[in-house]
Amino acid sequence: MEISVAQKLELLVNLQSIDSQVDEITKVRGDLPMEVQDLEDELAGYDTRVSKFQSEISGIKDENSATKTKIKDSDKLIARYKEQLQNVKNNREYEAIEKEIETLELDIQLYEKKIKESNVKIEAREKEIEAVRNIISERSKDLTSKKAELEVLIKESQTDEDTLKVKREEAAGHIDERLLFSYNRLRNNASNGLAVVNVRRGACGGCFNVVPPQRQADIREKKKIIVCEHCGRILADVEQLAEVEAPVRGRGAAAAAAAASAAAVAAMAAAAAASATE
Numbered sequence: 239m240e241i242s243v244a245q246k247l248e249l250l251v252n253l254q255s256i257d258s259q260v261d262e263i264t265k266v267r268g269d270l271p272m273e274v275q276d277l278e279d280e281l282a283g284y285d286t287r288v289s290k291f292q293s294e295i296s297g298i299k300d301e302n303s304a305t306k307t308k309i310k311d312s313d314k315l316i317a318r319y320k321e322q323l324q325n326v327k328n329n330r331e332y333e334a335i336e337k338e339i340e341t342l343e344l345d346i347q348l349y350e351k352k353i354k355e356s357n358v359k360i361e362a363r364e365k366e367i368e369a370v371r372n373i374i375s376e377r378s379k380d381l382t383s384k385k386a387e388l389e390v391l392i393k394e395s396q397t398d399e400d401t402l403k404v405k406r407e408e409a410a411g412h413i414d415e416r417l418l419f420s421y422n423r424l425r426n427n428a429s430n431g432l433a434v435v436n437v438r439r440g441a442c443g444g445c446f447n448v449v450p451p452q453r454q455a456d457i458r459e460k461k462k463i464i465v466c467e468h469c470g471r472i473l474a475d476v477e478q479l480a481e482v483e484a485p486v487r488g489r490g491a492a493a494a495a496a497a498a499s500a501a502a503v504a505a506m507a508a509a510a511a512a513s514a515t516e
Contacts, residue, residue: 244460246414247474250421253409254434260402261431263395270388277381284374291363291370298356305349312342312349417463424471437476445469
C-alpha cells in the first residue's frame with residue numbers, strides 16, 4: 239500500500255528522533271571510545287615493531303651461524319694445508335700452500351669481525367625491544383583503565399541503547415529502501431547527525447540558511463519531500479512562532495484610574511479653598 243508524503247515524513251521524523259537519542263547516549267561517553275581505539279592501534283603498532291626487531295635479530299643470528307660454519311671450514315682447510323706443508327717437495331709448492339693458509343686466516347679475521355658487528359646490532363635491537371616493551375607496559379595500563387571507565391558508561395546506558403536499537407530497526411523497516419539510504423547518507427555526512435530538520439524562524443534547522451517563503455509554503459503542504467538547497471537535509475515541517483500580544487487594559491481598570499484622578503483633583507481644590515478661608 240502506497241503511503242502519503244506526510245506519512246513518509248512522519249516516519250523519517252520518528253527515525254531521526256530515535257537516532258538523536260542514541261547520539262545523546264554516545265555523546266555522554268565523550269572521546270573515550272576513540273581514545274580506547276587509538277590506544278589499541280598504538281599498542282598494535284608497538285607489537286609489530288617488536289616482532290620486526292625480533293625477526294631482524296633472528297636473521298642476524300642465522301647469518302652468524304653460517305659465518306661460524308665458514309670459520310670452522312676454514313680452520314679445517316688450514317689444518318689440512320699445514321699437514322701438506324710437511325710433504326712439499328719444492329719452495330714453489332711451499333709458498334703456494336702458505337699463501338692459501340694466509341688467505342684463509344684473513345678470511346677468518348673478516349668473519350670474526352662480521353660476527354662482532356652483528357652482535358653489536360643484536361645488542362642494540364634487544365635494547366630497543368626492551369624500551370618498546372616498557373612503553374607497551376605503560377600504555378597497556380592506560381588502556382585497561384580507559385576500557386574499565388568506558389565499560390561503566392556503557393553499562394549505565396546499555397538497556398536504553400538496546401531498546402532504542404530495537405525501535406530503530408522497527409522504524410527503519412517501514413521506510414522505503416531508497417529513502418532510507420538517502421537518510422543514512424545524510425546522517426553520516428552531517429556533523430551533528432541531523433538528516434531531518436524543521437524550518438525554524440525562516441531558516442533550515444540544520445545549516446541555518448534562509449528558506450524562501452514559497453519553499454516554506456511547499457513544505458507545509460507536504461505534497462513532496464523537499465530538501466534544503468544548501469545542506470541537502472530533509473525539511474519535514476515549518477515551525478510556527480507563538481505570537482506574543484501586548485497586554486490591553488480593561489474598561490474597569492480605565493474607570494478606576496479616571497476616578498482616582500478625579501479624587502486627586504477634588505482634594506487639591508478643597509485644600510486651596512481652606513487656605514483662602516484662613
